[in-house]
Structure formats: C-alpha cells, structure tokens
Amino acid sequence: MDWLELQFDENNEPISPIFSDRYFSRSSGRSETEYVFLQHNGLPERWRGSGTFSIGEIGFGTGLSFFLTLMKWNELRAEMTQGELTFISVEKFPIRPSDIEAILRRQIQLEVPDSFLNSYAHFQPGWNMLVLEDQSVTLELFIGEALEGLSSRPFLVDAWFYDGFAPGRNPDLWHDELYGALAQHSLKGTSLATFTAAGRVRRGLQAVGFDMQKAKGFGRKRDMLFGVFQPQVENEDA
Numbered sequence: 001m002d003w004l005e006l007q008f009d010e011n012n013e014p015i016s017p018i019f020s021d022r023y024f025s026r027s028s029g030r031s032e033t034e035y036v037f038l039q040h041n042g043l044p045e046r047w048r049g050s051g052t053f054s055i056g057e058i059g060f061g062t063g064l065s066f067f068l069t070l071m072k073w074n075e076l077r078a079e080m081t082q083g084e085l086t087f088i089s090v091e092k093f094p095i096r097p098s099d100i101e102a103i104l105r106r107q108i109q110l111e112v113p114d115s116f117l118n119s120y121a122h123f124q125p126g127w128n129m130l131v132l133e134d135q136s137v138t139l140e141l142f143i144g145e146a147l148e149g150l151s152s153r154p155f156l157v158d159a160w161f162y163d164g165f166a167p168g169r170n171p172d173l174w175h176d177e178l179y180g181a182l183a184q185h186s187l188k189g190t191s192l193a194t195f196t197a198a199g200r201v202r203r204g205l206q207a208v209g210f211d212m213q214k215a216k217g218f219g220r221k222r223d224m225l226f227g228v229f230q231p232q233v234e235n236e237d238a
Contacts, residue, residue, distance in 0.1 A: 001123060001143070004093040014062060014103055018093060019169040023061050023103075030108050032195070032218045033068050040193035040215060040226035041159040044072045052084045056157035056185060058146055058173055059164045060091035062103050066139065067110045074135055083136060088157060090142045090149040092172075097121045127152070146173055150181040157185055162194035167201060176204055183208040186229040197223035 007015045014023045024032055038044070047053055057065060066087055073085050097117045104110045116139075119130045123143060130139045142149030146164075160182060164173030174196075182192070182205075192210055194201070195218065202212045202225055212227035 001094060001125070003096045006095055006099050012107070014095075014099070016093070016165060019165040021165040021169045024064060028219075029064055030068060030110070033065050035218045036195050036224055037065055037161040037163070037193050038069065038072060040224070041161070041191045043069070043159065044076045046158070047073065047076055047083060047085075048080070051082060052086070053159075054086040054088065054155070054157040055159050055161060056155075056182070057087065057089035057161040057163060058178075058182075059162075060089040060094070060141055061163065062095060063100050063112070064104065064108065064110070065161050065163060067104055067112055070132075070135065070137060071110060073137065077136070085137045086140065087137065088140045088142075088155060090144070090146040092143070092145055094123070094143055147178055147181055150178070150185060155185055156187050156190075158187065158190055160186070160190065160192040162192055167196055167198050174198075174201055174204075176207070179204045179208045179210075183210070183229065183231065186210075186231075188229060188231060190229040191226070192229070193224070193226040195221065195224050197221075197225050201225065 005017065007017045009015055015021065016023065023029070055069065060066065066089065069087065077083065097120050101112060101117060104112050113132065115132065116130060123141065125143045128141045128143065164170050167174040192205065197214055197217065205212050205227065209229055209231035210227045211230045212225050214223045215226055217224040
C-alpha cells in the first residue's frame with residue numbers, strides 16, 4: 001500500500017499534504033462529526049427497530065466518522081434485540097495505521113480495535129472488507145478513486161456521510177458524475193449530510209433527486225447541507 005505521509009500543525013492535528021486542508025475542526029473533530037454526520041442523518045435514533053442499516057461515506061480519512069459511529073452503535077446495541085450495520089467508504093489517499101492509532105486513540109480518545117489495525121495494515125487498492133462479528137458491524141473500504149469504487153458494484157445505503165475535503169481544494173469529489181453515483185446507490189428516503197454549504201454542491205445534489213436544505217454549520221462555519229433522496233422513480237433493490 002502507498003500510504004499517505006501526513007503533515008501535522010503546531011497542535012499536532014493532521015493536515016493533508018495534498019490538499020493543504022484539515023481532516024477535522026480545530027475546536028473538536030469528534031463534536032463536529034457527531035453534529036454534521038450523525039445528528040443530521042438522524043442517528044442513532046434511526047437504528048432503533050431496524051434490522052439492518054447501511055451507511056455510505058465519501059472520504060474515510062482518519063476513520064473518525066467510522067469509529068464514532070461504531071461507538072454510538074455499540075451504545076445503542078444493548079437496547080436492540082437485533083441489528084446489523086454496514087459501513088461502506090471510499091478513500092484515495094489512505095493514511096498509515098500508526099497515524100490512525102495516534103490520532104483516534106491518543107488525541108480523540110476513541111476505541112480502535114486491534115483487529116481493525118491488524119487488518120487495515122494489509123488492505124490493498126480496491127475493495128477491502130472487515131467483519132466485526134462481536135459488534136454486528138461490517139466495514140467495506142474501497143482504496144482508490146471514489147467514482148471508480150461507487151461504479152464497480154451495486155449496493156444501496158440508508159445514509160450518506162459526504163466528507164471530502166473542501167470543494168475548492170478537492171474538486172474530484174464534488175462534481176455532477178459523483179452526485180449521480182450517490183443517487184444510484186440511494187433509496188427513497190436515504191439521508192445525506194455534508195459540512196459544506198457551497199451553492200454548486202447543493203444544486204448538483206438537488207439535480208439528481210436530493211431535497212437539500214441548509215443548517216447552521218459547526219463551530220465557525222456559517223452553514224452546512226443536509227437532505228433526503230426523493231427521486232421521481234425509486235431505485236430497485238440492488
């Protein structure tokens with residue numbers, strides 16, 4: 001694997017050397033992730049009573065969204081008689097297992113199972129799968145171009161975490177073809193949340209069937225976007 005060599009700022013927070021952008025908020029990446037992606041996708045409340053639930057993510061990054069989701073899932077799982085969670089993500093520039101461990105375990109203080117780190121260290125370009133049987137969770141991670149991964153096989157999700165770097169810095173993750181791919185993998189009622197409020201992103205998602213609206217952004221960010229997929233013709237089961 002060609003691992004990305006991260007850069008770190010004066011507070012030892014990670015920065016992408018490719019996009020010169022932060023992986024998460026200076027004030028609190030954990031709170032930002034919970035606010036933007038969990039709260040604005042109605043999670044974990046939507047898990048109650050559901051047999052299965054699938055989340056799609058654009059930009060695995062440090063794994064923060066996955067492991068915060070995993071923590072919330074395990075907190076609620078004690079109240080659920082059954083339930084399985086599938087987390088499907090894409091990442092073009094994977095970071096080293098040691099960096100994930102340092103960022104999430106030491107800085108953010110999230111639990112990162114050794115089974116993940118051991119398996120992740122051997123991931124290869126293309127699709128990779130890790131099953132956490134004791135938690136009823138499956139991680140499916142595509143290493144490579146987002147559009148290539150989304151186009152390579154059929155699946156449907158109940159929620160999207162749209163977490164690419166800022167559209168102005170990483171345009172490859174914000175364009176009409178990718179918006180269309182998100183729609184192809186969505187059911188009627190699939191939710192989507194993203195930290196950006198860029199007008200062209202909102203219009204692009206609306207054009208493929210997402211009913212988008214603005215909400216107050218996290219921290220210093222003025223606005224963010226969230227919405228629901230409401231197509232004229234519902235996707236068939238994949």
